[in-house]
Amino acid sequence: xxxxxLALRWCVWAGRGDMGPDMELPSxxxxxxxxxNQQRTKGFLCDVIIMVxxxxxxxxxxxxxxxxxxxxxxxxxxxxxNLDTDMVSSTxxxxxxxxxxxxxxxxxxxxxxxxxxxLLTAASYLQLPELAAxxxxxxxxxxxxxxxxxxxxxxxxxxxxxxxxxxxxxxARYPGLVDGRKGAHTPQELPQAKxxxxxxxxxGSSQESxxxxxxxxxxxxxxxxxGGCSTNGSGGGCEQxxxxxxxxxxxxxxxxxxxxxxxxxxxAQLSDSQQGSPLSASAPPVANSASYAxxxxxxxEPMDLEGAEDNPLSLLEGPGGQPPRKSLRHSARKxxxxxxxxxxxxxxxxREAAPKGPxxxxxxEGLGDRVPNGILAxxxxxxxxxxxxxxxxxEEEENGKDGSEDSGQxxxxxxxxxxxxxxxxxxxxxxxxxxxDNLYVCIPCxxxxxxxxxxxxxxxxxxxxELFIKEEGAYETGSGGAEEEAEDLSAPSAAYAAEPxxxxxxxxxxxxxxxxxxxxxxxxxxxxxxxxxxxCGKMFTQRGTMTRHMRSHLGLKPFACDECGMRFTRxxxxxxxxxxxxxxxxxxxxxxxxxxxxxxxxxxxxxxxxSPS
DNA sequence: CTGGGGATGGGGCCC
DNA sequence: AGGGCCCCATCCCCA
Numbered sequence: 001x002x003x004x005x006l007a008l009r010w011c012v013w014a015g016r017g018d019m020g021p022d023m024e025l026p027s028x029x030x031x032x033x034x035x036x037n038q039q040r041t042k043g044f045l046c047d048v049i050i051m052v053x054x055x056x057x058x059x060x061x062x063x064x065x066x067x068x069x070x071x072x073x074x075x076x077x078x079x080x081x082n083l084d085t086d087m088v089s090s091t092x093x094x095x096x097x098x099x100x101x102x103x104x105x106x107x108x109x110x111x112x113x114x115x116x117x118x119l120l121t122a123a124s125y126l127q128l129p130e131l132a133a134x135x136x137x138x139x140x141x142x143x144x145x146x147x148x149x150x151x152x153x154x155x156x157x158x159x160x161x162x163x164x165x166x167x168x169x170x171x172a173r174y175p176g177l178v179d180g181r182k183g184a185h186t187p188q189e190l191p192q193a194k195x196x197x198x199x200x201x202x203x204g205s206s207q208e209s210x211x212x213x214x215x216x217x218x219x220x221x222x223x224x225x226x227g228g229c230s231t232n233g234s235g236g237g238c239e240q241x242x243x244x245x246x247x248x249x250x251x252x253x254x255x256x257x258x259x260x261x262x263x264x265x266x267x268a269q270l271s272d273s274q275q276g277s278p279l280s281a282s283a284p285p286v287a288n289s290a291s292y293a294x295x296x297x298x299x300x301e302p303m304d305l306e307g308a309e310d311n312p313l314s315l316l317e318g319p320g321g322q323p324p325r326k327s328l329r330h331s332a333r334k335x336x337x338x339x340x341x342x343x344x345x346x347x348x349x350x351r352e353a354a355p356k357g358p359x360x361x362x363x364x365e366g367l368g369d370r371v372p373n374g375i376l377a378x379x380x381x382x383x384x385x386x387x388x389x390x391x392x393x394x395e396e397e398e399n400g401k402d403g404s405e406d407s408g409q410x411x412x413x414x415x416x417x418x419x420x421x422x423x424x425x426x427x428x429x430x431x432x433x434x435x436x437d438n439l440y441v442c443i444p445c446x447x448x449x450x451x452x453x454x455x456x457x458x459x460x461x462x463x464x465x466e467l468f469i470k471e472e473g474a475y476e477t478g479s480g481g482a483e484e485e486a487e488d489l490s491a492p493s494a495a496y497a498a499e500p501x502x503x504x505x506x507x508x509x510x511x512x513x514x515x516x517x518x519x520x521x522x523x524x525x526x527x528x529x530x531x532x533x534x535x536c537g538k539m540f541t542q543r544g545t546m547t548r549h550m551r552s553h554l555g556l557k558p559f560a561c562d563e564c565g566m567r568f569t570r571x572x573x574x575x576x577x578x579x580x581x582x583x584x585x586x587x588x589x590x591x592x593x594x595x596x597x598x599x600x601x602x603x604x605x606x607x608x609x610x611s612p613s
Numbered sequence: 614c615t616g617g618g619g620a621t622g623g624g625g626c627c628c
Numbered sequence: 629a630g631g632g633c634c635c636c637a638t639c640c641c642c643a
Binding site: 512513514517520521524538540541542544545548549552566568569570573576577580594596597598601604605608 | 616619621624625628
């Protein structure tokens with residue numbers, strides 16, 4: 001029953017009650033930790049994702065819970081944790097995570113030595129008393145006051161007022177996550193925490209052990225990942241609220257010590273914290289990610305991450321175990337997605353494109369006081385040292401590239417022409433959003449390019465493009481656009497015309513019942529899209545659409561079919577899907593009597609009737 | 614091989 | 629913000 005070393009131990013405990021030195025493996029705990037850390041770096045058995053700024057870290061709940069009561073409460077219910085980026089930056093969190101898993105404080109790759117003020121703040125926030133004490137001792141020794149954590153030497157986060165001067169470049173930290181090529185550590189690449197004794201503890205050697213790559217770097221501030229690039233903040237800044245369900249559930253826990261104004265006890269803030277900088281390529285999470293969808297998993301599938309190492313597709317499956325072909329399809333879709341997005345996302349194709357140009361008021365409701373983007377953002381360029389912005393746009397999508405898979409080859413339209421600094425900008429408010437290698441951004445269209453040459457080449461195409469848009473706008477203004485289009489095959493507008501709709505779009509002829517909806521609609525005429533996906537950089541006109549899109553990245557599929565276990569990102573899809581099981585075919589073709597489970601298939605069918613061939 | 618149908622994913626947009 | 633519904637695109641199966 002019990003044998004081997006275990007039996008030996010058991011005898012020791014049961015019999016003698018004390019353990020002689022010969023009965024104890026002195027390195028057991030060390031080895032165990034080492035193993036855990038290795039597993040973490042490989043993403044093996046990781047069951048929780050921690051999002052800091054836009055970096056994603058994978059870890060083990062047990063380890064986190066054993067280290068911090070804060071984490072203990074968080075991981076209890078959540079598989080995805082968003083940390084307050086005001087309290088801890090991704091770089092600092094990387095150090096902290098390393099500390100948790102190694103008991104050693106490894107230097108970040110940016111500063112010469114750990115920034116103890118920052119660490120102290122973060123350790124306090126995360127309720128890691130030992131680390132906090134360590135930092136305090138270090139600070140004391142260095143003669144630095146403790147309380148400066150959030151100040152100058154603190155998190156490095158620029159005050160809101162200084163947003164413009166920080167964060168210009170956000171190097172793509174997630175490309176590894178996205179395309180699996182860059183920045184992503186393979187398990188081999190990820191150095192393990194060396195068990196050697198010479199490994200530094202506090203402030204020791206400067207070698208980059210575990211964190212060699214992908215540290216968040218703020219070129220502007222020169223501070224490593226201290227949030228300098230992130231200007232989130234409750235309320236402002238670059239970070240885009242993802243609004244993911246999972247984040248909302250993060251249990252509130254007040255920060256322990258230096259009590260910054262931040263209130264982690266506000267779920268909304270936790271949610272906010274997932275805005276921000278690019279996803280970390282340094283984070284173990286990406287180490288074994290063949291696809292970012294793997295990062296998914298739903299709240300109800302805590303172990304989704306398991307097995308990802310061996311079966312990248314596994315995480316895409318519902319608990320019911322979709323047929324293999326399903327997952328293959330899904331996989332194929334993921335690839336195909338990049339090709340297809342351009343079409344769907346193109347504002348020039350389906351939209352009642354209007355010649356309004358970038359709308360200054362764009363971010364009014366979504367991003368508060370941020371400088372929106374586009375032209376306005378270009379002003380910001382003059383105001384601060386923007387390095388290499390990165391900001392893709394619709395056109396990028398049109399080109400069949402959305403940064404998710406081929407960020408490296410984006411903007412391959414060749415390079416010539418003159419560099420125009422005016423075409424480089426950073427979209428204020430999104431400075432921590434990175435879109436692969438596209439650091440050179442065209443202001444008018446916000447398209448990102450990996451090189452100035454490519455940007456220049458692109459800039460020259462703008463004349464035609466703008467003309468095109470104007471024509472579209474003129475055309476669309478004259479007659480209904482998508483609405484008519486929609487009326488072709490379905491008649492959703494019966495009630496549409498019935499109610500009074502006093503709010504009329506100034507660009508097209510559409511009317512709305514309330515000003516909010518009108519405002520929302522008018523955004524569709526803008527040339528820029530205010531809501532970027534923090535993972536792939538795709539731009540959206542509506543926050544909700546972006547949030548929904550994010551769910552697909554993260555594999556969040558809250559709606560499960562009771563029958564087969566298949567999961568969906570949208571309730572509507574589930575409803576639709578349920579007809580597969582019920583056999584209900586509510587949509588009937590009036591021409592041939594054919595019945596369909598889905599309206600869209602009826603529509604498709606009707607086209608067959610109406611098409612000339 | 615081709616076309617139709619079933620099913621699904623993603624984005625746009627309105628409520 | 630989220631739900632709902634629209635569209636497009638696509639894959640797979642099958643006749």
